[in-house]
């Protein structure tokens with residue numbers, strides 16, 4: 001339990017004071033409610049027999065102090081006082097509940113931002129290991145579960161516990177024996193929850209896991225709709241989804257059914273008790289006023305106690321079934337903290353490559369060239385190095401091509417150059433300065449054009465000026481980028497020109513057009529170094545020619561690193577590097593490396 005609370009408070013981070021203020025207000029309103037209910041019993045007894053004022057020394061003293069002339073006026077004043085207590089309590093309860101809702105909904109939004117921020121900053125290697133469906137599930141669903149179930153239920157359960165303690169204390173003053181009986185019955189009901197706690201948390205985990213699996217399956221089937229349809233594997237995905245739906249249905253039904261059990265038990269017990277007490281008192285007790293007063297309090301207490309107890313038991317059920325969320329979120333936040341993620345550098349604290357946080361320029365000064373110096377890299381799960389002591393240089397304005405068979409290490413090398421993967425040895429330098437001194441500033445120099453460009457379901461304009469607010473788009477620069485990427489003719493033919501939407505992942509564009517949007521994007525953002533990853537491998541001859549033209553036209557203006565399978569597209573490059581099994585095995589001009597037949 002203490003572990004649970006510790007993790008819970010860790011997730012809430014700096015909101016502990018607000019939580020304390022909330023708990024204090026909860027205590028106060030519960031106390032007011034107990035006072036109000038406690039006064040109802042004596043009031044009913046007094047109203048049914050005004051002469052009984054003198055029987056109770058406390059009430060008789062109050063009557064004397066009030067200075068009211070008649071017993072009837074005193075009873076009326078007492079009624080007004082009780083009403084005031086109830087109205088104030090109602091007002092405060094509303095305010096406290098409202099604050100609780102606001103507090104938990106706000107936390108949900110805050111946690112989402114914190115998580116997304118965390119995932120965006122986590123090393124690329126972390127993302128190689130985790131499926132996006134599970135990250136989406138954490139950001140969208142689990143934060144919601146944490147706030148609507150864990151946090152809200154924890155606060156609601158605190159309200160319920162305080163209310164139950166106040167009401168049971170009140171009963172204790174009224175009738176000790178009866179209270180002991182009811183307390184034992186309540187404890188037995190809660191014992192039921194404790195007994196089933198393992199099942200509850202297992203059901204909760206199954207529900208969450210099946211939801212994440214469903215997102216993953218839907219992602220796979222709809223994400224690759226073309227392949228799904230052509231292969232005809234729709235039934236495979238449908239079957240996978242049905243399996244998860246079945247798991248979800250089974251666990252959700254068990255959890256929801258268990259949720260209503262305590263209410264049914266408690267309701268039956270309390271009704272049995274009230275009727276039993278009334279019958280017992282009528283048979284064995286002589287004073288009917290005592291019975292009226294006791295039943296009055298029991299009646300009101302029962303009306304309040306039943307929903308509160310039901311709320312508490314269902315709250316505890318939800319809390320138990322969502323303990324996994326606290327673990328999950330705690331784990332992810334802790335992992336981020338332990339990695340000491342810094343916006344400027346992903347490297348761990350222990351790395352000898354320093355991560356300065358001082359105010360460095362936005363981009364690296366880049367005047368002469370880039371040197372990749374003996375970089376090596378090994379993927380976590382792999383046994384062999386993917387890159388071994390790779391070195392090459394390029395001067396500003398030069399274009400170099402990386403070629404080699406599949407699995408030679410070209411993409412890995414590019415990922416290192418992009419600053420996505422940390423080298424296990426070696427360094428990358430710009431004008432003699434390590435890029436790891438300020439990775440962000442280095443990345444601000446690079447424009448990356450992958451084979452499959454990430455396009456958003458929005459206008460061409462927003463896809464090219466990616467990440468720039470509409471009011472800040474520089475149209476002169478935009479058209480310049482469009483022309484350089486050979487896209488002008490296409491855009492002029494479109495019905496809404498720049499404002500034409502290109503569909504989800506650019507489905508309304510051809511492969512070559514998408515590629516050129518990627519080039520225009522890199523040019524709009526005025527990146528000095530362009531990294532083109534297999535830019536032409538999926539294109540037909542005519543489109544390839546257009547893309548190659550646009551790349552060629554940039555020769556001399558931009559520094560370019562190009563990975564290519566189609567060797568004709570790297571003809572214009574100043575140097576070609578041939579990679580094999582993680583090493584550069586040959587370098588030289590296009591003629592030296594390719595025409596000399598080294599690839600054969």
Ligand SMILES: Nc1ncnc2c1ncn2[C@@H]1O[C@H](COP(=O)(O)OP(=O)(O)OP(=O)(O)O)[C@@H](O)[C@H]1O
Nearest residue numbers: 128379381382386405406407408409410411412413
């Ligand atoms: N995430 C990963 N985990 C483990 N090993 C990996 C991972 N990604 C790539 N590798 C391995 O690293 C080596 C280099 O792969 P890389 O993708 O860099 O080659 P490539 O030359 O770009 O190939 P291709 O032209 O087919 O894209 C290969 O042996 C590959 O199996």
